[in-house]
Amino acid sequence: MERVRLQEVDCEYYHGMLPCGLRFCVVPRPGFRRTFAILGPRYGSVDNAFYGPHGDGPYMVPAGIAHFLEHKMFEKPTGHMFRRFAAAGAMCDAYTSYTYTGYVLSTAGDWRVPLRLLVELVFDLHLTRETVEKEKGIIEQEIRMVEDDPDTRAFEELMRCLYHRHPVRVPIAGTVADVRSLGVEQIELCHRTFYHPSNMWLSVAGPVDPQEVTELVQELLEARGYRPQEPVRRLLPQEPEGVVRPQQTVRMSVGQPLCYLGFKDVPSTEQGESLWDQLAAVSIALDATLGPASDLYLSLYQEGLIDDTFQAHYEGEQSYAHLVIGASTPDPARLSDRLREGLQRAVERGIDEGTFRRCIKAARGRFLRRLDPPFGPLARLVFAFRHRGTDPMRALDRLAALDISQVSSALRRLVSRPLAAVWVLPRQREAGAGPDAGSGFSGGSWA
Amino acid sequence: MSWRTVRQPLGKGATATVIEDGRMQTVTLRALWLLPLRRQDATRAALLPMVLRRGTMSHPDTASLRRQLQEMYGARLGAGVAKVGDVQVMRVGIRLPAPELIPQGEAVLRRAIDLLQELVLEPATEGGQLRSQYVEEEKSQLRRRIESLIDDRIRYSLVRCVEEVCRGEGYAVREFGYLEDLDAVDAAELSTFHQRALREGHLHLYAVGRLDPDAVLRQLSRSFGDFSGGQAALPRQEPSPVEEGVRRVSETLQDIGQVKLTVGYKTASCWRDPEMPWLLLADGVLGAFPTSRLFQKIREERSLAYYVMTSGEWNKGLLFVMSGASPQQVPVVEQIMQQELEALASRPPEVEELQTAKRLLRDALHGKSDEPAQLASLDLEWQLAGAPWTLEKLLDALEAAGPQDVMEAAGRIRPQVVFLLTPERQG
Numbered sequence: 081m082e083r084v085r086l087q088e089v090d091c092e093y094y095h096g097m098l099p100c101g102l103r104f105c106v107v108p109r110p111g112f113r114r115t116f117a118i119l120g121p122r123y124g125s126v127d128n129a130f131y132g133p134h135g136d137g138p139y140m141v142p143a144g145i146a147h148f149l150e151h152k153m154f155e156k157p158t159g160h161m162f163r164r165f166a167a168a169g170a171m172c173d174a175y176t177s178y179t180y181t182g183y184v185l186s187t188a189g190d191w192r193v194p195l196r197l198l199v200e201l202v203f204d205l206h207l208t209r210e211t212v213e214k215e216k217g218i219i220e221q222e223i224r225m226v227e228d229d230p231d232t233r234a235f236e237e238l239m240r241c242l243y244h245r246h247p248v249r250v251p252i253a254g255t256v257a258d259v260r261s262l263g264v265e266q267i268e269l270c271h272r273t274f275y276h277p278s279n280m281w282l283s284v285a286g287p288v289d290p291q292e293v294t295e296l297v298q299e300l301l302e303a304r305g306y307r308p309q310e311p312v313r314r315l316l317p318q319e320p321e322g323v324v325r326p327q328q329t330v331r332m333s334v335g336q337p338l339c340y341l342g343f344k345d346v347p348s349t350e351q352g353e354s355l356w357d358q359l360a361a362v363s364i365a366l367d368a369t370l371g372p373a374s375d376l377y378l379s380l381y382q383e384g385l386i387d388d389t390f391q392a393h394y395e396g397e398q399s400y401a402h403l404v405i406g407a408s409t410p411d412p413a414r415l416s417d418r419l420r421e422g423l424q425r426a427v428e429r430g431i432d433e434g435t436f437r438r439c440i441k442a443a444r445g446r447f448l449r450r451l452d453p454p455f456g457p458l459a460r461l462v463f464a465f466r467h468r469g470t471d472p473m474r475a476l477d478r479l480a481a482l483d484i485s486q487v488s489s490a491l492r493r494l495v496s497r498p499l500a501a502v503w504v505l506p507r508q509r510e511a512g513a514g515p516d517a518g519s520g521f522s523g524g525s526w527a
Numbered sequence: 528m529s530w531r532t533v534r535q536p537l538g539k540g541a542t543a544t545v546i547e548d549g550r551m552q553t554v555t556l557r558a559l560w561l562l563p564l565r566r567q568d569a570t571r572a573a574l575l576p577m578v579l580r581r582g583t584m585s586h587p588d589t590a591s592l593r594r595q596l597q598e599m600y601g602a603r604l605g606a607g608v609a610k611v612g613d614v615q616v617m618r619v620g621i622r623l624p625a626p627e628l629i630p631q632g633e634a635v636l637r638r639a640i641d642l643l644q645e646l647v648l649e650p651a652t653e654g655g656q657l658r659s660q661y662v663e664e665e666k667s668q669l670r671r672r673i674e675s676l677i678d679d680r681i682r683y684s685l686v687r688c689v690e691e692v693c694r695g696e697g698y699a700v701r702e703f704g705y706l707e708d709l710d711a712v713d714a715a716e717l718s719t720f721h722q723r724a725l726r727e728g729h730l731h732l733y734a735v736g737r738l739d740p741d742a743v744l745r746q747l748s749r750s751f752g753d754f755s756g757g758q759a760a761l762p763r764q765e766p767s768p769v770e771e772g773v774r775r776v777s778e779t780l781q782d783i784g785q786v787k788l789t790v791g792y793k794t795a796s797c798w799r800d801p802e803m804p805w806l807l808l809a810d811g812v813l814g815a816f817p818t819s820r821l822f823q824k825i826r827e828e829r830s831l832a833y834y835v836m837t838s839g840e841w842n843k844g845l846l847f848v849m850s851g852a853s854p855q856q857v858p859v860v861e862q863i864m865q866q867e868l869e870a871l872a873s874r875p876p877e878v879e880e881l882q883t884a885k886r887l888l889r890d891a892l893h894g895k896s897d898e899p900a901q902l903a904s905l906d907l908e909w910q911l912a913g914a915p916w917t918l919e920k921l922l923d924a925l926e927a928a929g930p931q932d933v934m935e936a937a938g939r940i941r942p943q944v945v946f947l948l949t950p951e952r953q954g
Binding site: 088089090091109111112113114160162163166167168169170171186187188189214215216217218219221222224225227228229230231332333334335336372373375378381382384387388408410438439441442443444445446448449451452453454507 | 529550551552553589590593594596597598599600601602603622623624625628629660664667668671672674675676677678679680780781782783784785816817818822823826827829830831832833834851852853882883886887889890891893894896897898
């Protein structure tokens with residue numbers, strides 16, 4: 081276990097790997113009451129083709145299985161885990177992303193019993209045909225709820241426009257048909273393959289003793305017979321560089337239209353500090369050109385084209401990467417055009433030294449805010465970045481070393497990538513009304 | 528306790544609360560500005576903080592203000608509006624790294640307090656009025672925010688249910704105001720409202736985090752010492768009166784697949800009542816947690832819905848239960864809600880489920896002690912209610928409650944309105 085002391089702030093953290101193969105990062109925050117712990121595998125909705133733990137396979141499973149499994153982990157022969165966490169004075173929740181699954185424990189009381197329960201929750205699977213069937217109804221309602229949500233609809237449509245074959249184009253929960261097709265054996269296979277300590281991270285933030293945390297977890301996993309294992313071999317289709325469709329219009333009942341722009345990036349092969357630097361360069365570039373203090377943001381805001389929902393979000397995963405820019409807007413076509421022009425102009429003009437310095441200062445402040453409670457977001461940040469292969473806790477040192485040229489080149493690269501736009505427009509009352517309102521948007525790469 | 532609170536009146540109608548908490552890496556500054564919640568003011572009250580955050584006397588230009596905030600290590604400026612019972616709360620706030628952690632930290636904090644003072648008292652003006660450019664731009668922003676409420680189906684249903692449950696009361700007023708009132712607002716009108724709000728409003732200032740309380744209090748006194756407001760009496764927080772019978776209200780929306788079911792209840796109690804904790808426990812047993820009866824019955828046993836949750840507005844004694852289900856299954860979900868409430872009102876809860884509700888409520892309250900800024904908001908609610916609660920007293924009262932108490936509290940929960948947002952029929 082390595083102890084890292086952050087200069088400049090009152091904070092240290094501990095990280096390492098347990099003998100069973102589990103990797104961990106613990107950020108003790110003494111003096112506070114609430115602890116957050118996240119445990120979970122690098123296994124998300126895109127992992128639908130893989131080899132089994134003994135080189136068996138390859139297997140292809142339906143979409144939505146990672147999310148389904150996340151739901152089912154809560155049911156044990158001894159009762160529903162919500163109840164058992166509650167009995168220990170704790171709450172537990174879970175989420176499934178495209179690339180990982182996280183089980184989140186939070187408690188303002190003693191963390192030891194809840195942490196034991198968290199290990200049991202994640203590693204002990206108990207499925208029966210009945211309980212699997214029962215969950216299908218719940219998940220069907222979850223899918224319907226999401227389908228009625230304009231934002232999620234727009235985002236999922238954008239993924240279908242950007243990706244030809246990569247499974248990120250399929251919603252995380254899958255479709256109702258996928259979910260109905262799931263069976264006990266497939267779900268067990270996925271648990272066996274991905275829910276191994278060697279494929280997991282444990283991230284803890286709160287008033288804990290790191291030594292005690294790791295000893296407790298190691299003891300519990302050793303008792304279950306876990307030894308380190310080779311990384312899971314995943315199969316992913318070859319994804320072409322271009323997009324599927326440069327523009328798509330969705331019509332539904334909305335009070336405000338939406339506009340989402342997606343830039344399809346090339347996934348980074350870096351790890352560790354150089355990966356962090358790349359991701360930070362993107363984040364600084366976005367703040368400098370699209371942040372609330374940027375010329376482009378302010379002019380779009382003054383024109384009434386964007387509002388406080390406007391955001392630019394970069395996702396840089398191992399097998400896919402994209403930038404999504406979006407907002408609710410009265411005029412999606414005009415916002416698309418203005419964003420494209422504005423970003424192009426920002427690239428030509430370049431990022432000046434003053435803006436760069438300000439954005440670095442602001443990023444330092446953002447990091448410091450994360451060290452304050454509630455610690456859920458901190459634990460999640462560490463969990464997500466560690467799974468991706470880098471350490472977010474070194475932010476202050478790395479930011480000081482970041483160079484303006486890295487930031488400029490990140491912006492130049494992103495803006496030159498193929499892009500797609502999705503607009504959500506209010507449903508027209510007359511059924512089957514004419515062509516979509518899109519005009520003057522050529523799409524494709526506009527570098 | 529890990530923090531120390533100093534409270535001091537400033538000028539007329541203003542109070543400063545400074546909470547020193549050495550565990551923190553940040554300082555949160557906040558100005559809460561309280562007025563009676565009135566339909567005729569709601570739209571302007573929603574608009575004002577949005578305009579104030581656009582510029583101040585020393586940074587009249589939004590770009591220069593935001594760049595200044597970035598220079599202050601990404602200090603975050605927030606502004607908004609909320610309602611606490613029948614009181615409207617306008618808010619501006621700044622959060623920045625603790626002075627110890629950044630170069631020239633003390634000077635940065637002083638600048639932040641100056642900025643807070645300017646945001647409230649000395650916004651950017653032209654010809655003695657709020658800048659009309661900002662007023663017009665923020666009007667269009669507010670218009671869109673109001674229009675987009677329907678895009679969040681769950682929230683829209685809750686807002687509509689509140690309106691139906693509290694017809695004729697302050698709390699029925701929408702916190703973001705009304706489209707039909709927006710057109711009439713211009714810079715002159717909003718400036719008049721700003722001046723009136725300064726005279727009538729009650730200002731609560733907070734500074735929370737790792738800071739030097741004496742220095743911060745001194746500066747706040749200097750900045751706000753001349754404040755002369757507080758002329759409007761804030762309404763006494765009363766529970767919303769219970770009505771006979773249950774009304775059904777339904778609206779349709781095109782192309783949604785799921786019905787949003789929201790049931791509004793009244794309890795005839797509020798924070799002032801010593802029995803209030805019993806009601807929290809009744810909500811805990813019934814619906815507040817994933818271990819509660821409604822979640823267990825509706826989701827876990829019957830697979831009828833993905834979510835079942837409750838939301839309490841305890842200043843008004845209101846409870847809302849929300850779920851989403853397919854059109855065919857809504858009657859069953861509604862029936863279970865009714866049966867479970869009746870069951871709890873006629874039979875005391877099992878000891879174990881009461882213990883569970885107590886543990887989870889205790890956990891939630893203990894967690895608040897990590898964030899004195901949050902605790903301060905709860906404390907303000909209690910002040911407004913004239914209720915002598917503290918975190919410790921509330922925890923003790925929860926601990927002391929028995930199954931019979933919870934059953935009695937459940938007996939006071941009366942359904943008033945069933946609100947349904949349903950898919951428009953095809954054909």
